[in-house]
Amino acid sequence: MAPDASAKRKRPSAPSKPGGPSSAPAAPKKKRQAHASRSRGARTLKRQSEDEEIAALDRRCKELASEEKQLARFEELPLSARTLKGLKRAAFVDMTPIQTLALPKALSGRDVLGAARTGSGKTLSFLIPVLERLYRLKWGPADGLGALIISPTRELAMQIFDVLRSIGGAHTFSAGLIIGGKDVATEKARLSRMNILVATPGRLLQHMDETLGFDAGNVQLLVLDEADRILDMGFQNTLDAVVQNVPKSRQTLLFSATQTKRVKDLARLSLVEPEYVAVRDKEGEQEGAVPKSLSQHYMVVPLEKKLDVLYSFVRMHLKNKTLVFLSSCRQVQFVHETFCRLRPGLSVLCLHGKQKQAKRLQIFTEFSRAQHAVLLATDIAARGLDFPAVDWVLQIDAPEDADTYVHRVGRTARYQSKGNSLLFLLPSEEQGALAALEKKRIAPEKIKARESKTQSIANQLQSFLFQDPELKYLGQKAFVSYVRSVHLQRDKATFDVTALALDKFAGALGLPGAPKVKFVREAQAAKKKAAKLEAKAAKQAAIDGDDDAAADPAKVRTKYDRMFERRNQGVLSEHYAKLVQDEDDSASSGEGEASGSEDEEDSDAESSVASAAQDELVGGNGDDELLGGAADDDGDFITLKRADHALESDDEAPSTHLSKRALAMGTSKKAMAAAGKRGQGEKVIFDEEGRAHALYELQDELAFRKDGDAKSLAQRFIEEEGARLKEKDAEDKERVRARKRERRRLLREREREERGDEPKGGAGVELAPLEDDDGYETPDFVLPGDSGAEDGSESDEATSEDSEAEEEASRPAKKRRAAKPAGGDLESDEALALRLLGDA
Numbered sequence: 141m142a143p144d145a146s147a148k149r150k151r152p153s154a155p156s157k158p159g160g161p162s163s164a165p166a167a168p169k170k171k172r173q174a175h176a177s178r179s180r181g182a183r184t185l186k187r188q189s190e191d192e193e194i195a196a197l198d199r200r201c202k203e204l205a206s207e208e209k210q211l212a213r214f215e216e217l218p219l220s221a222r223t224l225k226g227l228k229r230a231a232f233v234d235m236t237p238i239q240t241l242a243l244p245k246a247l248s249g250r251d252v253l254g255a256a257r258t259g260s261g262k263t264l265s266f267l268i269p270v271l272e273r274l275y276r277l278k279w280g281p282a283d284g285l286g287a288l289i290i291s292p293t294r295e296l297a298m299q300i301f302d303v304l305r306s307i308g309g310a311h312t313f314s315a316g317l318i319i320g321g322k323d324v325a326t327e328k329a330r331l332s333r334m335n336i337l338v339a340t341p342g343r344l345l346q347h348m349d350e351t352l353g354f355d356a357g358n359v360q361l362l363v364l365d366e367a368d369r370i371l372d373m374g375f376q377n378t379l380d381a382v383v384q385n386v387p388k389s390r391q392t393l394l395f396s397a398t399q400t401k402r403v404k405d406l407a408r409l410s411l412v413e414p415e416y417v418a419v420r421d422k423e424g425e426q427e428g429a430v431p432k433s434l435s436q437h438y439m440v441v442p443l444e445k446k447l448d449v450l451y452s453f454v455r456m457h458l459k460n461k462t463l464v465f466l467s468s469c470r471q472v473q474f475v476h477e478t479f480c481r482l483r484p485g486l487s488v489l490c491l492h493g494k495q496k497q498a499k500r501l502q503i504f505t506e507f508s509r510a511q512h513a514v515l516l517a518t519d520i521a522a523r524g525l526d527f528p529a530v531d532w533v534l535q536i537d538a539p540e541d542a543d544t545y546v547h548r549v550g551r552t553a554r555y556q557s558k559g560n561s562l563l564f565l566l567p568s569e570e571q572g573a574l575a576a577l578e579k580k581r582i583a584p585e586k587i588k589a590r591e592s593k594t595q596s597i598a599n600q601l602q603s604f605l606f607q608d609p610e611l612k613y614l615g616q617k618a619f620v621s622y623v624r625s626v627h628l629q630r631d632k633a634t635f636d637v638t639a640l641a642l643d644k645f646a647g648a649l650g651l652p653g654a655p656k657v658k659f660v661r662e663a664q665a666a667k668k669k670a671a672k673l674e675a676k677a678a679k680q681a682a683i684d685g686d687d688d689a690a691a692d693p694a695k696v697r698t699k700y701d702r703m704f705e706r707r708n709q710g711v712l713s714e715h716y717a718k719l720v721q722d723e724d725d726s727a728s729s730g731e732g733e734a735s736g737s738e739d740e741e742d743s744d745a746e747s748s749v750a751s752a753a754q755d756e757l758v759g760g761n762g763d764d765e766l767l768g769g770a771a772d773d774d775g776d777f778i779t780l781k782r783a784d785h786a787l788e789s790d791d792e793a794p795s796t797h798l799s800k801r802a803l804a805m806g807t808s809k810k811a812m813a814a815a816g817k818r819g820q821g822e823k824v825i826f827d828e829e830g831r832a833h834a835l836y837e838l839q840d841e842l843a844f845r846k847d848g849d850a851k852s853l854a855q856r857f858i859e860e861e862g863a864r865l866k867e868k869d870a871e872d873k874e875r876v877r878a879r880k881r882e883r884r885r886l887l888r889e890r891e892r893e894e895r896g897d898e899p900k901g902g903a904g905v906e907l908a909p910l911e912d913d914d915g916y917e918t919p920d921f922v923l924p925g926d927s928g929a930e931d932g933s934e935s936d937e938a939t940s941e942d943s944e945a946e947e948e949a950s951r952p953a954k955k956r957r958a959a960k961p962a963g964g965d966l967e968s969d970e971a972l973a974l975r976l977l978g979d980a
């Protein structure tokens with residue numbers, strides 16, 4: 141098979157035999173004609189034999205579908221000589237169980253749903269029917285696209301394409317690989333000439349939408365490898381759009397180790413009487429999705445220990461090929477970066493979705509060829525990839541579900557080889573994850589890491605991160621992306637983001653602290669709230685003796701539910717009636733005034749008062765008798781607070797907690813008048829911030845508006861305040877200058893006294909005293925509306941008044957000490973030094 145029609149054209153022609161067509165010009169015309177008719181005849185014969193072969197194949201395929209005969213070798217299948225040649229060349233002789241079951245059905249044109257464990261040879265189960273169908277239809281370049289194979293990842297698409305090339309080399313179909321990350325324009329140019337396409341869904345749809353002349357209307361076969369993944373939510377819309385572009389009459393083949401049987405999914409593909417093909421064991425049970433040659437283990441590892449255990453594992457398995465799964469690209473990047481720096485003693489590679497396509501391809505090839513290596517990867521490496529001879533698959537972060545587990549561990553123990561897998565589970569994940577695996581009849585064996593052999597790398601990571609801020613940043617991203625991955629898990633019972641020891645985890649990554657993650661805080665708050673509600677509901681259920689609600693605390697009942705469900709309602713009504721009666725009595729006896737509106741409020745208050753009372757009484761032991769007892773004693777119950785508190789009446793003596801002076805003040809008319817003069821007793825209004833204002837201070841809006849609009853008022857205020865501040869500033873500056881002048885004057889006097897001479901008319905050096913730097917710097921207020929000129933005039937004024945020494949004095953002490961005194965010569969320098977020494 142030619143992988144590409146253009147490549148086919150470029151391929152150098154086969155060396156011509158002596159006297160063959162290449163030497164034709166030299167041959168006599170008759171000879172040429174004879175040769176042409178001979179080759180025409182050969183072609184016709186070939187075509188005839190092909191037609192016969194195809195007819196025989198068609199016949200045989202039909203028979204095979206009804207025979208239910210178990211064939212063991214590819215040779216026994218009704219396959220074209222070209223396909224058999226390709227299979228032989230690739231050394232495929234015996235069929236695997238899934239091939240034995242699926243190939244006869246698929247070759248007879250049926251829609252097939254194939255399910256078989258990982259690494260069991262599903263790829264050939266759909267590639268052989270693709271080649272055979274097109275061959276039997278005598279598909280040629282002019283027929284356009286005949287088969288479409290869709291894969292969820294680029295790497296898997298590349299791998300399928302490689303297998304197609306290896307077994308289809310004897311056919312003449314053109315085949316193309318359509319995956320993201322490649323030049324679209326080049327793909328577009330070649331697309332219309334392809335007979336078979338292997339594609340990822342997104343890029344395929346892009347071409348269907350954009351590429352002129354790309355027509356999928358003649359497609360005979362649609363294949364979905366890892367069908368359940370392509371049919372799931374992530375690819376849903378894309379796949380639906382692709383399916384709309386291919387004819388309904390096509391044959392459809394779906395393969396996966398974890399095959400979907402959901403009618404809803406399959407309905408989207410409009411399958412026609414699909415044949416479900418699954419390999420069964422001797423007891424007739426469908427074989428497990430995981431190969432028997434795989435030894436599966438799991439280990440409970442706290443989050444903060446994961447990297448230590450992983451590193452220790454890698455160090456102890458230097459002669460192995462290990463594939464490690466982590467939950468996010470950032471984590472893969474971070475662990476790769478740090479492990480490379482730690483130099484574990486074998487090559488550490490990484491594969492994730494944020495890499496460029498060329499890089500991904502390079503890593504894929506490198507790991508495939510490597511004998512001993514570690515590949516850190518996200519789930520893009522989980523499905524379908526056929527890395528040869530992987531010894532261990534490690535899952536550092538638990539898979540989102542059992543299917544993902546199956547695909548991940550399926551990267552080892554492929555075809556007839558053996559392999560090992562190790563799953564890390566957090567203590568909080570153990571129960572849920574094992575239960576999910578159990579449903580698929582998967583039971584990994586529990587093992588423990590030896591403490592003595594576990595090497596801690598936290599300190600080294602910390603030092604790497606300290607030295608390299610970029611790495612620290614990556615660490616923070618890795619942290620957040622891990623937490624997010626847990627947060628986004630569907631199985632909330634197993635994956636609890638609030639159960640993660642985030643501080644410890646941050647420390648294990650070498651981070652100085654745990655980055656704040658908003659959704660964790662939200663999840664924690666939600667959990668707290670839910671717990672509170674549950675507790676409250678359970679408590680209430682216990683109070684009400686509601687067994688159902690107590691058994692199911694999630695069934696939260698409102699206050700109103702409780703009100704309507706309440707027993708002994710009559711008793712409480714009686715309480716209330718007495719309460720109202722008592723109040724009415726007291727109102728009629730002149731103790732208070734009960735207005736109509738207050739009566740209405742009372743009727744609203746009944747429920748809460750009664751309910752609160754019930755809570756209080758029954759809360760003790762929830763005993764109905766007690767409630768009844770309380771009802772008998774209802775007078776006390778209702779008036780409990782008033783009855784127990786001897787309230788001070790207005791005409792009683794003032795409380796004794798006031799001092800004698802205060803009491804005298806309170807009763808003395810003179811004192812009260814004096815207080816009135818001091819402003820006490822004036823009516824004040826409190827503003828929003830609780831400050832008291834005299835009435836006149838708070839104008840109403842109209843009065844406020846009389847003074848002008850708000851903007852001009854604000855501007856005026858700013859200007860006034862600016863002017864006030866400038867004035868203040870000038871005063872401050874002047875005060876400082878005066879103080880400095882005074883200090884200098886005093887210093888000069890002291891010096892003169894010490895020297896015992898008269899001043900020499902300003903000659904010599906004027907020293908700014910060191911202590912002159914009082915740390916005060918006049919602030920320059922720049923207020924809106926301040927003009928630079930005004931500012932400048934002020935500072936000019938100051939400069940003209942001050943001497944050079946004063947300017948010097950205003951500099952910071954350190955600079956001043958370093959500066960050379962103005963006008964100084966050697967003599968004066970010496971004098972200065974001597975004086976300083978003397979001072980010291």
Ligand SMILES: Nc1ncnc2c1ncn2[C@@H]1O[C@H](COP(=O)(O)OP(=O)(O)OP(=O)(O)O)[C@@H](O)[C@H]1O
Pocket residue numbers: 231232233234235236239256257258259260261262263264396397523524525526550554555
């Ligand atoms: N009939 C066969 N004889 C020998 N080797 C085979 C045969 N069929 C498949 N293989 C080999 O088995 C390995 C696994 O095959 P394949 O990748 O098709 O598995 P799979 O079932 O698609 O796995 P997965 O579920 O992981 O996608 C490959 O290396 C392939 O070359």
